[in-house]
Amino acid sequence: MNGLIGNTQSAKFIFIACDDEELIPSKSEMNIYFTNNQMNIYKSWGHFRESFNDIQNYIKVRQGGISSLEKYGNTHGSKSISHAIRMSLDCNRNPFFDLKYYGMIVDSLHLSHEALDKLSILLGDIRDMNYGIKQVIGCNDHILQAKEIAQRLMLNDQKILVPNQNSIDDLFINYGNSARQQLMERLEEWRQSVLWN
Numbered sequence: 001m002n003g004l005i006g007n008t009q010s011a012k013f014i015f016i017a018c019d020d021e022e023l024i025p026s027k028s029e030m031n032i033y034f035t036n037n038q039m040n041i042y043k044s045w046g047h048f049r050e051s052f053n054d055i056q057n058y059i060k061v062r063q064g065g066i067s068s069l070e071k072y073g074n075t076h077g078s079k080s081i082s083h084a085i086r087m088s089l090d091c092n093r094n095p096f097f098d099l100k101y102y103g104m105i106v107d108s109l110h111l112s113h114e115a116l117d118k119l120s121i122l123l124g125d126i127r128d129m130n131y132g133i134k135q136v137i138g139c140n141d142h143i144l145q146a147k148e149i150a151q152r153l154m155l156n157d158q159k160i161l162v163p164n165q166n167s168i169d170d171l172f173i174n175y176g177n178s179a180r181q182q183l184m185e186r187l188e189e190w191r192q193s194v195l196w197n
Contacts, residue, residue, distance in 0.1 A: 010112035133176035
């Protein structure tokens with residue numbers, strides 16, 4: 001994302017999702033809503049496509065929840081935004097523009113290099129926690145596999161054949177939900193710190 005911000009301290013963006021290029025507002029139309037404003041429109045698959053990865057993942061998590069972000073994921077296959085409209089720093093939001101394009105606007109953010117670094121770290125933390133949770137929940141499958149193997153081999157090991165279901169349920173049901181909720185709250189705190197009102 002730093003490529004989009006460039007050499008300035010920060011930049012204001014309107015992120016939109018639209019499959020039809022003809023529906024994207026043109027520069028002349030933007031000038032109607034935002035007079036005396038300098039703006040650029042960037043395609044998420046264009047020159048700065050690598051700069052979109054963290055923003056794509058951030059929006060993916062906001063739409064699909066914390067568990068939607070994998071530790072080793074590739075964002076190129078799924079796009080949660082198609083374009084970024086970079087606005088001048090002195091530009092204010094326009095409610096008429098927001099109303100006309102409300103179906104396409106995904107978020108409006110005032111981003112700095114520091115804010116994007118924080119987002120990158122937070123997304124890494126989310127990936128790590130999801131991986132840890134997935135590994136622990138996978139143990140439940142291993143318990144069942146061990147039981148099937150012991151039955152096939154006609155082994156008489158009661159801990160394997162008749163595991164304590166209450167203990168298993170106590171551990172695995174809702175495992176990690178609280179941690180994921182806290183991470184979602186941290187992501188929302190980050191968003192509130194960069195939200196362009």
